[in-house]
Each structure stands twice: as C-alpha cells, then as structure tokens.
Amino acid sequence: MQYLEFKISCKEDFREVLIAELAEVGFDSFLETDQGLDAYIEEGLFDREAYQEVLEKYQEVAHVLVEEGVMAKVNWNEEWEKHYDPIQVGEQVYVRASFHAPKPEIAHEILINPKMSFGTGHHATTFLMLSHQLDLDHQGKRVIDIGSGTGILAIMAHKLGARQVEAFDIDDWCVENGNENFDLNGMSTVRMGLGTVREVAPQGIFDIVLANINKNVLLEEMEVYASLLDRGGFLLLSGFYTHDITDIEQKAAMEGLRLLKQKDKDNWAALILEKQ
Numbered sequence: 247m248q249y250l251e252f253k254i255s256c257k258e259d260f261r262e263v264l265i266a267e268l269a270e271v272g273f274d275s276f277l278e279t280d281q282g283l284d285a286y287i288e289e290g291l292f293d294r295e296a297y298q299e300v301l302e303k304y305q306e307v308a309h310v311l312v313e314e315g316v317m318a319k320v321n322w323n324e325e326w327e328k329h330y331d332p333i334q335v336g337e338q339v340y341v342r343a344s345f346h347a348p349k350p351e352i353a354h355e356i357l358i359n360p361k362m363s364f365g366t367g368h369h370a371t372t373f374l375m376l377s378h379q380l381d382l383d384h385q386g387k388r389v390i391d392i393g394s395g396t397g398i399l400a401i402m403a404h405k406l407g408a409r410q411v412e413a414f415d416i417d418d419w420c421v422e423n424g425n426e427n428f429d430l431n432g433m434s435t436v437r438m439g440l441g442t443v444r445e446v447a448p449q450g451i452f453d454i455v456l457a458n459i460n461k462n463v464l465l466e467e468m469e470v471y472a473s474l475l476d477r478g479g480f481l482l483l484s485g486f487y488t489h490d491i492t493d494i495e496q497k498a499a500m501e502g503l504r505l506l507k508q509k510d511k512d513n514w515a516a517l518i519l520e521k522q
C-alpha cells in the first residue's frame with residue numbers, strides 16, 4: 247500500500263483538533279513533530295478537496311510545509327511505541343498498550359495497540375466518552391459502539407459488565423485493529439463489523455448506544471440511534487464542539503431523546519441523552 251505524507255505546520259494547541267478533522271476526511275495516522283504534524287493517508291483514499299477544506303478552516307493556525315510525498319508503508323508499531331503514553335481516566339480506568347507496564351491497582355485496565363486507528367483516550371472526545379461511561383451502570387446491559395475506531399469504548403463497556411457488546415466502523419483498518427484489541431482484552435467472541443449503522447443494520451434493541459463520530463454524521467444518523475434504543479436507554483454522543491450542543495440537542499429531542507448530562511474538554515463536548 248502507498249501512503250501520502252503531509253507535513254503540516256501547526257500551533258501546538260490546535261494539533262488535536264486538526265488530527266480529529268483530518269481523521270474525518272480519511273487520514274489515519276499522525277505523528278507529532280517539533281513543527282506540527284506529519285499526517286498520512288492511503289493514496290487511493292485521498293480527497294484533495296476535503297483535505298483543503300480542513301486546512302482552510304484552520305488557515306490561521308496551520309499551513310502545509312511540504313506537499314505530499316508518496317512513501318512506502320511505515321512501521322507504525324515502532325512509531326507508536328515512541329509516541330504513545332498510557333493514560334488514566336478518573337480513578338478507575340487505565341488505558342495502555344501491551345508494551346507498557348500494567349497497573350494492577352486500577353480497577354479497569356484497557357489494552358489498546360492503536361496502530362492506524364483513532365481512540366487511545368488521549369483525544370478529548372474519547373476521554374469524555376469514557377468518563378460518561380463510568381457514570382452509567384453497564385452491568386448486564388446491551389451496548390453498541392458506532393464508529394468504534396480502536397474499539398476502546400466497546401472494551402470499556404465490556405469491562406464495566408455489559409452482557410452484549412457490538413461494534414463497527416466504516417474503516418477496514420479500524421476493524422482489523424479493533425478485533426486485535428478485542429482479543430487483547432478478552433473479547434474474542436466480539437467481532438467489529440464494517441460499515442455505517444444503516445449498512446450494518448444491527449438487529450435487536452440496546453440499553454446503551456455509543457457514537458463518537460462528528461456533528462454531521464450524528465445529526466444524519468440520530469433517528470437510527472434512537473430507533474436502536476430501548477425506552478429509558480442512553481445515547482452517548484461526542485465528536486462535536488461545545489457550540490454545536492444546541493443543534494445536537496434539538497435534533498435529539500425530535501427523536502424522543504432528552505439531554506441528561508454534558509461534559510466538555512478543550513472545546514469538545516460529550517452528551518448523555520435518555521430515550522423517553
């Protein structure tokens with residue numbers, strides 16, 4: 247597989263935001279550098295217009311240093327080992343890779359070897375979703391994770407006692423990596439599916455629906471999420487900014503979902519909504 251590499255100069259404060267935006271248009275790997283970011287995308291997936299739209303949005307803070315150079319596949323495991331530190335969420339959750347030392351004193355340890363997928367807990371949206379999950383009783387519950395990335399939220403649900411966990415993502419690299427992470431966390435009976443919620447068309451009804459994607463996808467798919475939930479069930483959403491909460495809340499209300507709780511970090515928001 248050939249990759250395009252973009253060297254983007256970017257102020258440190260905006261790196262996370264830019265990574266999230268570029269991930270949405272198909273970039274799947276990032277390395278932070280002294281000057282900003284190196285961002286990578288599979289050659290066949292590169293959509294110049296979508297990429298330029300993101301950079302234009304952040305033109306105050308980001309510019310391309312060097313246009314793409316086609317390169318051979320990078321050894322991401324090696325790169326991740328250099329750049330990925332464990333992270334703790336509250337008192338009870340510790341996210342680490344298999345090459346980090348364990349912390350047995352913490353209640354829930356999540357093993358993530360991220361490779362090319364999004365979801366290590368470092369990004370505010372993942373962190374907020376995990377924090378919301380800790381506030382919800384998962385014991386014996388049916389949980390579905392839409393846009394699962396590394397599978398981190400699905401794994402959290404399993405660790406918190408969910409009896410049924412389903413997960414899927416539109417990116418086949420995430421599916422491959424997610425399944426590896428499920429195996430690492432004792433979830434080898436759970437397999438990540440490939441596709442959008444409409445394509446996968448999950449069967450049955452759920453107590454908790456998790457979706458950390460982006461504003462447009464969430465608004466567009468909200469009615470499907472609502473239809474998957476049992477009455478009294480919870481929808482956890484993230485992937486949008488605090489200034490988008492009203493739009494998300496209004497759309498949710500149209501689908502019979504009431505806002506229960508909100509958290510934010512670095513301008514990113516995450517909500518818990520309840521199905522009426």
Ligand SMILES: C[S@@+](CC[C@H](N)C(=O)[O-])C[C@H]1O[C@@H](n2cnc3c(N)ncnc32)[C@H](O)[C@@H]1O
Pocket residue numbers: 363364365366367371372375392393394395396397398399414415416417420441442443458459463485
């Ligand atoms: C922001 S990441 C979240 C990953 C992980 N769930 C987390 O919380 O860290 C969003 C993920 O959603 C996937 N995605 C984007 N659009 C999607 C869609 N319509 N349906 C399912 N997955 C989607 C992306 O491939 C990406 O892995």
